[in-house]
Amino acid sequence: MRKVCIVGVGATRFGSHPETPLKDLAVDACTAALADAGMGPDQIDAFYLGNYGAGMLVGQAFTASVVANELGLRSIPVTRIEDACASGGVALRHGWLMVASGQADAVLVAGVEKMTSAPTEAVTQALAAATDVESPEAHAGLTFPGFFAMVACRHMHEYGTRPEHLAAVAVKNRRNAQANPRAQFFGKPATLDQVLASRLIADPLRLFDCSPISDGAAAAVLCAADRLPEGARAVDILTIAHALGPANLSDMPDLTSFPATREAARQAYEAAGLGPEDIDVLEVHDCFSIAEVVALEDLGFVPKGEGGPAVAEGLTALDGRFPVNPSGGLLSKGHPIGATGLAQCFEIVRQLRGEADNQVTGARIGLMHNLGGTGGTVTVSLLARRGVA
Amino acid sequence: MDQIPVLACSACGAVHLPPRRRCRSCGGDSLQEHAIDNAGELYAFTVIRVPPARYAGQEYTVAAARFAGGLVITGRLVEEKDGGTPLSGLEPGRAVRLASRDGRACRLQLA
Numbered sequence: 001m002r003k004v005c006i007v008g009v010g011a012t013r014f015g016s017h018p019e020t021p022l023k024d025l026a027v028d029a030c031t032a033a034l035a036d037a038g039m040g041p042d043q044i045d046a047f048y049l050g051n052y053g054a055g056m057l058v059g060q061a062f063t064a065s066v067v068a069n070e071l072g073l074r075s076i077p078v079t080r081i082e083d084a085c086a087s088g089g090v091a092l093r094h095g096w097l098m099v100a101s102g103q104a105d106a107v108l109v110a111g112v113e114k115m116t117s118a119p120t121e122a123v124t125q126a127l128a129a130a131t132d133v134e135s136p137e138a139h140a141g142l143t144f145p146g147f148f149a150m151v152a153c154r155h156m157h158e159y160g161t162r163p164e165h166l167a168a169v170a171v172k173n174r175r176n177a178q179a180n181p182r183a184q185f186f187g188k189p190a191t192l193d194q195v196l197a198s199r200l201i202a203d204p205l206r207l208f209d210c211s212p213i214s215d216g217a218a219a220a221v222l223c224a225a226d227r228l229p230e231g232a233r234a235v236d237i238l239t240i241a242h243a244l245g246p247a248n249l250s251d252m253p254d255l256t257s258f259p260a261t262r263e264a265a266r267q268a269y270e271a272a273g274l275g276p277e278d279i280d281v282l283e284v285h286d287c288f289s290i291a292e293v294v295a296l297e298d299l300g301f302v303p304k305g306e307g308g309p310a311v312a313e314g315l316t317a318l319d320g321r322f323p324v325n326p327s328g329g330l331l332s333k334g335h336p337i338g339a340t341g342l343a344q345c346f347e348i349v350r351q352l353r354g355e356a357d358n359q360v361t362g363a364r365i366g367l368m369h370n371l372g373g374t375g376g377t378v379t380v381s382l383l384a385r386r387g388v389a
Numbered sequence: 390m391d392q393i394p395v396l397a398c399s400a401c402g403a404v405h406l407p408p409r410r411r412c413r414s415c416g417g418d419s420l421q422e423h424a425i426d427n428a429g430e431l432y433a434f435t436v437i438r439v440p441p442a443r444y445a446g447q448e449y450t451v452a453a454a455r456f457a458g459g460l461v462i463t464g465r466l467v468e469e470k471d472g473g474t475p476l477s478g479l480e481p482g483r484a485v486r487l488a489s490r491d492g493r494a495c496r497l498q499l500a
Contacts, residue, residue, distance in 0.1 A: 134493060142437070150453060202438060
């Protein structure tokens with residue numbers, strides 16, 4: 001396998017883009033990534049687009065071809081990847097494999113979602129399709145917030161995790177977003193009291209425990225390490241692991257842990273010869289506050305059950321031992337489903353180039369964790385400053 | 390309903406509801422009809438305050454209950470035996486039973 005680098009990244013502002021079609025959001029992010037790489041569309045050998053629900057949410061299927069044509073790409077293979085909330089992470093992995101295998105020298109990977117133009121009930125129903133719709137829980141009317149609320153219920157019961165611990169995740173990520181002008185909640189700080197007083201969405205999760213409905217896109221340009229463009233500001237892809245987990249709550253042996261996160265992390269650490277102690281900065285899949293707590297445990301950064309107090313005590317703050325979600329995370333940067341994995345990549349690449357909005361001093365190795373559905377699909381990616389690992 | 394009809398894996402004994410083609414635990418394809426006691430324990434629950442479009446305007450409790458052999462059944466928690474709202478005093482560990490099953494929709498209640 002060839003070594004692969006990320007040579008350019010781009011992203012739109014996340015939030016509400018009522019006047020901008022989905023296609024244009026994707027093109028804006030791709031154009032920014034190509035400009036950042038100093039490359040043109042004629043140099044791209046393949047294109048992957050992560051997108052979850054354009055068919056359900058804006059009535060547009062066939063998104064990869066539509067976006068690729070608008071970008072002016074040559075007659076190359078283009079593929080849309082749908083893997084629920086991990087669509088972006090999985091798209092990135094396929095781009096990496098394409099270059100690593102020698103099938104392509106340069107690949108453009110993007111993710112996009114447009115959600116705010118649909119009513120909340122329609123978005124809730126579209127998101128509920130990211131589980132087995134024939135399962136008993138789907139027939140019971142379990143929503144995504146509801147699923148993670150049940151994870152929180154069990155985590156609280158087994159480990160004594162408290163609403164204040166979950167609120168600490170939301171407050172920390174909201175604080176981080178205040179330095180990120182692309183974040184949906186930029187300019188909208190929140191206090192612990194505000195989080196704890198916000199309305200219940202699915203007990204015990206409140207509005208501020210949930211990521212918002214968002215529009216947005218992000219993109220990355222991948223290039224073979226032996227074909228880097230002149231002057232490239234390259235970041236190394238060490239590995240991208242991808243694992244399957246249960247697609248239903250009823251199939252989870254333990255609601256307080258996601259087996260696919262543990263398996264993808266195990267594979268990623270093994271492939272890179274690294275462990276949690278080597279990671280300088282993380283973007284993890286905090287679709288809900290409890291999800292960040294569980295991710296910290298499953299990724300090996302804290303012992304099982306200690307994620308809540310660890311966040312409350314500052315372990316994951318910008319100046320903590322393991323800064324998590326300096327971008328604001330899904331909770332405060334926003335969560336346009338298909339774009340999220342690429343938005344995590346956008347942040348980690350900028351961290352490793354030393355140019356992030358919330359720069360973690362001296363960051364050399366970064367981790368991205370992208371989770372889809374009820375933990376039914378997870379990618380864990382490890383990136384490094386060029387040549388350090 | 391004193392017993393719950395399930396499928397049990399001939400190879401590893403894991404029990405399944407609803408029916409499935411292969412065993413979730415070991416991948417075996419020999420699943421036999423079996424029955425387990427209708428005596429479960431509340432594993433986790435939530436109250437859905439923002440429902441999907443087809444349940445617009447409703448608030449309801451969804452619960453997961455654990456039965457013999459590790460079987461988890463997820464469904465609506467429909468009533469409380471001793472009255473009151475299903476929310477009051479609800480804690481994981483409470484005794485629950487499967488009240489009814491209509492196709493894939495399960496209804497649970499406190500025992």
